Amino acid sequence: MEVIRTPNGLFLSQSKYILDLLDKVHLAGAKPLSTQAATTTPTRDDPFADVPLYRQIVGTLQYLSFTKLDISYSVNQVCQFMHSPIISDRTAVKRIVKYLKHNVDFGLAIVSSTSLSLHALSDATWAGCKSDRKSQTGYCIYLGGNLISWASKKQSTISRSSTKAEYCSVATTTSKVLWHKSLFLELGIPLTDVVL
Structure with missing residues (x-):
């Protein structure tokens, strides 16, 4: 977590953590998205094979939500499927990560x-x-x-x-x-x- 002193207080950011996540999930070159959630929800899909990877990425997103409250709702949604994610859940997680690429430098300002x-x-x-x-x-x-x-x-x-x-x-x-x-x-x- 980066803590930057400003004239008015502090700015908390996790830019490096986001960039590391983008590299880890091979989305550093992906097109950034301006929205984090899809408008439709599939009702049935095939299971996602790599459950530990899904859990690890979602855990990373939970940590990021400490300074990025804008992803709280979406992260809450994907957390509900930690026990048995399906392909569309993985797609939702990738969408959140691409959204983070759109606003890497956003964070939490704490002003005096x-x-x-x-x-x-x-x-x-x-x-x-x-x-x-x-x-x-x-x-x-x-x-x-x-x-x-x-x-x-x-x-x-x-x-x-x-x-x-x-x-x-x-x-x-x-x-x-x-x-x-x-x-x-x-x-x-x-x-x-x-x-x-």
Whole structure:
């Protein structure tokens, strides 16, 4: 991970790690893609033979998502098939890697801020997973202007409405915000405001 000091704070990037991944999977010469997810999902396909390679690449993508929250959703999707990936799962992983080539130098900026306000955003899809009809939760938590926590993950229950999916997402986000609030209080950092 590269940490670059800027006049306003820090910039975290994993450019070298991405370039190493591109070389490892023989996509250094591939055309970069501006989107990371395909619009269609195949329902049936042949098994992908090299399961350990699939798991290794997906693990690398998980590590990259520490500074590249834009791939969190797509990485979450391909993680669901770690036990028995199919050819289309491998294609989805290659698409994410080609997307990373498109924005190798993107990263996470941490700027100095006097605000100690903790605020969060959340969203949900309703029945987005075609196989089990579960919804997806996504959230971002900020301290001042800095993103400090984010996730995109499948909900554990099946929601019967978009309202319930959103409610579950807000409940998950609230629990994460309360955990962060507790952490900052334990560290002796007084928060000025907590907003959901």
